[in-house]
Amino acid sequence: MYYSKLFGKTNKSKPADADSANARLLLQGGFVSQMAAGLYTYLPLGLRVLDKIKQIVREEMNAIDGQEISIPMLSPKEPWVATGRWDTIDVLFKLEGAGNKEYALQCTAEDLITPLVKEQTTSYKDFPLTLYQIQDKFRNEPRAKSGLLRGREFSMKDLYSFHLDQEGFAEYYERSKEAYLKVYRRCGLDAMVVKASGGDFTERFSHEFQVATEAGEDTVYVDKQTGEAYNKEIVDEVDLENTEKYTITKAIEVGNIFPLETRFSKAIGLQVQGADGQMKEVIMGSYGIGPSRVMGSIVEIHHDEAGIIWPESVAPFYAHIVPVNWEDESQKSVAEQLYLALQAKGVEVLLDDRVKRPGEKFADADLLGMPYRITVGRRAVEGFVELRPRKTGEIEELTVTEVIARLS
Amino acid sequence: MYYSKLFGKTNKSKPADADSANARLLLQGGFVSQMAAGLYTYLPLGLRVLDKIKQIVREEMNAIDGQEISIPMLSPKEPWVATGRWDTIDVLFKLEGAGNKEYALQCTAEDLITPLVKEQTTSYKDFPLTLYQIQDKFRNEPRAKSGLLRGREFSMKDLYSFHLDQEGFAEYYERSKEAYLKVYRRCGLDAMVVKASGGDFTERFSHEFQVATEAGEDTVYVDKQTGEAYNKEIVDEVDLENTEKYTITKAIEVGNIFPLETRFSKAIGLQVQGADGQMKEVIMGSYGIGPSRVMGSIVEIHHDEAGIIWPESVAPFYAHIVPVNWEDESQKSVAEQLYLALQAKGVEVLLDDRVKRPGEKFADADLLGMPYRITVGRRAVEGFVELRPRKTGEIEELTVTEVIARLS
Numbered sequence: 001m002y003y004s005k006l007f008g009k010t011n012k013s014k015p016a017d018a019d020s021a022n023a024r025l026l027l028q029g030g031f032v033s034q035m036a037a038g039l040y041t042y043l044p045l046g047l048r049v050l051d052k053i054k055q056i057v058r059e060e061m062n063a064i065d066g067q068e069i070s071i072p073m074l075s076p077k078e079p080w081v082a083t084g085r086w087d088t089i090d091v092l093f094k095l096e097g098a099g100n101k102e103y104a105l106q107c108t109a110e111d112l113i114t115p116l117v118k119e120q121t122t123s124y125k126d127f128p129l130t131l132y133q134i135q136d137k138f139r140n141e142p143r144a145k146s147g148l149l150r151g152r153e154f155s156m157k158d159l160y161s162f163h164l165d166q167e168g169f170a171e172y173y174e175r176s177k178e179a180y181l182k183v184y185r186r187c188g189l190d191a192m193v194v195k196a197s198g199g200d201f202t203e204r205f206s207h208e209f210q211v212a213t214e215a216g217e218d219t220v221y222v223d224k225q226t227g228e229a230y231n232k233e234i235v236d237e238v239d240l241e242n243t244e245k246y247t248i249t250k251a252i253e254v255g256n257i258f259p260l261e262t263r264f265s266k267a268i269g270l271q272v273q274g275a276d277g278q279m280k281e282v283i284m285g286s287y288g289i290g291p292s293r294v295m296g297s298i299v300e301i302h303h304d305e306a307g308i309i310w311p312e313s314v315a316p317f318y319a320h321i322v323p324v325n326w327e328d329e330s331q332k333s334v335a336e337q338l339y340l341a342l343q344a345k346g347v348e349v350l351l352d353d354r355v356k357r358p359g360e361k362f363a364d365a366d367l368l369g370m371p372y373r374i375t376v377g378r379r380a381v382e383g384f385v386e387l388r389p390r391k392t393g394e395i396e397e398l399t400v401t402e403v404i405a406r407l408s
Numbered sequence: 409m410y411y412s413k414l415f416g417k418t419n420k421s422k423p424a425d426a427d428s429a430n431a432r433l434l435l436q437g438g439f440v441s442q443m444a445a446g447l448y449t450y451l452p453l454g455l456r457v458l459d460k461i462k463q464i465v466r467e468e469m470n471a472i473d474g475q476e477i478s479i480p481m482l483s484p485k486e487p488w489v490a491t492g493r494w495d496t497i498d499v500l501f502k503l504e505g506a507g508n509k510e511y512a513l514q515c516t517a518e519d520l521i522t523p524l525v526k527e528q529t530t531s532y533k534d535f536p537l538t539l540y541q542i543q544d545k546f547r548n549e550p551r552a553k554s555g556l557l558r559g560r561e562f563s564m565k566d567l568y569s570f571h572l573d574q575e576g577f578a579e580y581y582e583r584s585k586e587a588y589l590k591v592y593r594r595c596g597l598d599a600m601v602v603k604a605s606g607g608d609f610t611e612r613f614s615h616e617f618q619v620a621t622e623a624g625e626d627t628v629y630v631d632k633q634t635g636e637a638y639n640k641e642i643v644d645e646v647d648l649e650n651t652e653k654y655t656i657t658k659a660i661e662v663g664n665i666f667p668l669e670t671r672f673s674k675a676i677g678l679q680v681q682g683a684d685g686q687m688k689e690v691i692m693g694s695y696g697i698g699p700s701r702v703m704g705s706i707v708e709i710h711h712d713e714a715g716i717i718w719p720e721s722v723a724p725f726y727a728h729i730v731p732v733n734w735e736d737e738s739q740k741s742v743a744e745q746l747y748l749a750l751q752a753k754g755v756e757v758l759l760d761d762r763v764k765r766p767g768e769k770f771a772d773a774d775l776l777g778m779p780y781r782i783t784v785g786r787r788a789v790e791g792f793v794e795l796r797p798r799k800t801g802e803i804e805e806l807t808v809t810e811v812i813a814r815l816s
Contacts, residue, residue: 007475007539008528033524036484041524044475067415067452072561073481074501074513074546076444093482095503095513097560098550105482105503116441116449120416131415135544138482142506152505153480 001044001317003352008033008043010364021215022299023147025308029367031316038144038152045368046295048316050155053291053298054134056186056313057157064172064179066132066159071112073135077102083111083267091139105138110260110286113160114268117282124274127282128168132159134291146217148296149252155292161285162265164274169283173257176287180209180255187294188302188311191254194220196231198259205234206258209289210251215300218253221246252297260284308369309390317350319407320370324358324377334380338400345408366390374403409452409725411760416441416451418772429623430707431555433716437775439724446552446560453776454703456724458563461699461706462542464594464721465565472580472587474540474567479520481543485510491519491675499547513546518668518694521568522676525690532682535690536576540567542699554625556704557660563700569693570673572682577691581665584695588617588663595702596710596719599662602628604639606667613642614666617697618659623708626661629654660705668692716777717798725758727815728778732766732785742788746808753816774798782811 008030015034018024026032031046042050058068077094080086086094086104093105106112113131121129137156144152161176163169177193184191192212195205208231210220219232221239224247232240239245265271265282274280295314302309312318319342323335339351350370352361358377365373375386379397387403388395398406416438423442426432434440439454450458466476485502488494494502494512501513514520521539529537545564552560567584571577585601592599600620603613616639618628627640629647632655640648647653673679673690682688703722710717720726727750731743743759750757758778760769766785773781783794787805795811796803806814 004533007477007534007537009530030528033527035480035520035524036486039480039482039484041480041520042478043528044477047476047478050478068455069415069452070450070455070458072443072447072449073544074447074561076447078444093503093505093511095501097501097548103501112443112449116443119441120438120451122417125412126415129415136481140505153482 001350003350004354006030006044006350008045010367018147020146020149020296020300021303022149022296025299025303025367026147026296029308029369032148038141038150040148040151040292045316049295049310049314050291052314053187053294054155054157057183057289057291058134060179060183060186061132061157061159064130064175066130068133069116069131070133070135071106071109071116073106073138074103075106075112077104079111079115080104082115083264085111091141093138093140106135107137107139108286108288109133109158110160110264110284114264114270114284117162118268118270121272124164124272124280127162127164127272128172129162130159130172131162132157132287137290146215146296147299148292149217149300151292154290157289157291159287161287162270163283163285164272164280166283169259169285173259173285176257176285177207180257180287180289183289184209184211184254184294186313188298188313189254189294192220192222192229192251194229194231194251195234196256197234201263202259202261204259206256208253209255211254211297211301212249212251213297213300214250216251216253218251220249220251222249252293252300254294254297255287255289257287258285260286303369306363307367310369310371312371315348315369315371317348317370319347319349319372319374320365320368321349321351321374321376322358322361322365323352323380324361324375326353326355328380330381331376334383334385334400335376338374338376338385338403341400341404342407345404347408372407409758411758412762414438414452414758416453418775426555428554428557428704428708429711430557430704433707433711433775434555434704437716437777440556446549446558448556448559448700453724457703457718457722458699460722461595461702462563462565465591465697465699466542468587468591468594469540469565469567472538472583474538476541477524477539478541478543479514479517479524481514481546482511483514483520485512487519487523488512490523491672493519499549501546501548514543515545515547516694516696517541517566518568518672518692522672522678522692525570526676526678529680532572532680532688535570535572535680536580537570538567538580539570540565540695545698554704555707556700557625557708559700562698565697565699567695569695570678571691571693572680572688574691577667577693581667581693584665584693585615588665588695588697591697592617592619592662592702594721595706596721597662597702597705600628600630600637600659602637602639602659603642604664605642609671610667610669612667614664616661617663619662619705619709620657620659621705621708622658624658624660626659628657628659630657660701660708662702662705663695663697665695666693668694711777714771715775718777718779720779723756723777723779725756725778727755727757727780727782728773728776729757729759729782729784730766730769730773731760731788732769732783734761734763736788738789739784742791742793742808743784746782746784746793746811749808749812750815753812755816780815
């Protein structure tokens, strides 16, 4: 992509109302635009990141037998009434349509997927079953904040598992933890599994995936002896100040998994006759990762004073070619040669074809945060360019051929 | 995919309330499930089709310089008020959130994208500009009907182009027609370009893409002499019964493109200083294709008494292996060998691993409509299987090696 053609440019002034590093850097870099509080438009650069995260999530959910479906985001009132949640989910957006029909916008989907599974299954042979969707969810948040971390509309992967026995559920639940940790690793995030309250559904714990950072809203207590991590909300009151026992750290929640027991299958009457002829209630789990929240978290973790430092797996482009002087014929020609050669090797490349001061172009490259900057300067005429990893900033002079070999 | 593991099975009984071939066959085949009137869940088979159509659309929009973005589906009231459409779009879903904030759900996005382009552009050098998104749209339809053809939530690709001169606009508009026709060809649809009213925005025509079928809601008049096609709505009243002059045909609209002139740029104040120093209002066009509507239309066009006949480009799987007797060891072994060999060659394969009567399995294969059925029967033990294209039904006996070579 030629940068001059790209929709969404860097902005020299810091956005006034950005309350977090991710909001500030993503707005400033032209990755997103804010339409209203908690509502962000993904510009081409930002959408490339989001799509890569979604694809990583999709691959790991497929690897644990997830089958992808898509339930309408606009849903009728009835299933939410059937589970008793029409009036209890306070962030549920409700609306009315033609013929006085009432609807809700999905903020989660247990209420919708349980009747679907009831409709589409006939035998114990249909279980265990794992379904997921990746689409936007909506929360009627009183206070949207922190950029992509707490929005009114946001991307969500929600997976639901259905089992006929506790052992099968427990085994799948552990498998999902591994899959989740793999997602985070692939996205450049070092997440810990943290015990949290199971809420109204179960006496067991639920589990959160938390990434340690001062920017986090949550507080995680890590038991120094056992290494077990707990969300502050479930730590004994007497222990709350016990820095002997716990390491206390701020963190961002980037996912959570819940044992649902039979809370929804009971409400909907999702039962199935087992091989033994007995009717069984179906045991469920739900498993959520928000790709947009993951994107915001990546920026919180991977940035410095100058801008974002994208992990290679989710970077919008892998290489950023910066000709120092676009009006210099040999620099332009070497830059374009590199651009075509790298693309031919399947490398995603951004080329800064603007006539601007080098300092401004370098600052933009740092802000945008592609893993490798290739600087094409005076020595281009002799066939030399500079390779600079965003992460280390260490510049290496290489021939054009060497750079191509290194990056492809 | 092993069919026994697939979520969403064929249904022997025809859905009672299906008012169209696409609704009936997609429900019966387990491609979709109906949550409420006009609201369909995509089950794994259906989502595979929808995603393939979206990808074809994406590739062709990228080929005409489209840059993909994603504007929140939930949008604040203000931009709709600014264009004067908050009260004039009768199918706009409206809702209220925390703090008495009012929102609308996107049914189209001129009102949202024009302010975005105003925010993100600074110079005539930023134009021409072409942006699109692929996401669900919402219409508060009094009467949802015809399966995927008229829903309350549906998939939509909406592209918008921005130009500083009429010539540039006109040229792009013609390019978009070619891109649209390419999308339909790739999806197995033979679409015609049909002149229609430009509505309130322009004195020019807009253009629809129509696929001739008795199942269509629209009526297209094709001038026998010139070959020009017109939507009935713009044909002179005196000509309406003139079968000498026109061939009259029923058709489904599968896309439309609109010259918007300066209707939205004026309302939003999207102006830019030209190279000549003069301020110019930006000329816009909008271009829509509904992937879900295309999917419904494909089924309307490509089916027979027995079921769907998917074009190869959008079929959920390319080959459907049907072992006549899954309990026969040699049939099972040949079927699994084929399954693995084809997948290794990158062919998408469905394997019917159910213990069912052959007649029932063949009927399901016809209903599901994959391009090739591979029947593994008695001669499997000698290394022979049958290849049967869904379209022709002509059975050919081949060796396993020959089938693999033929399909990969």
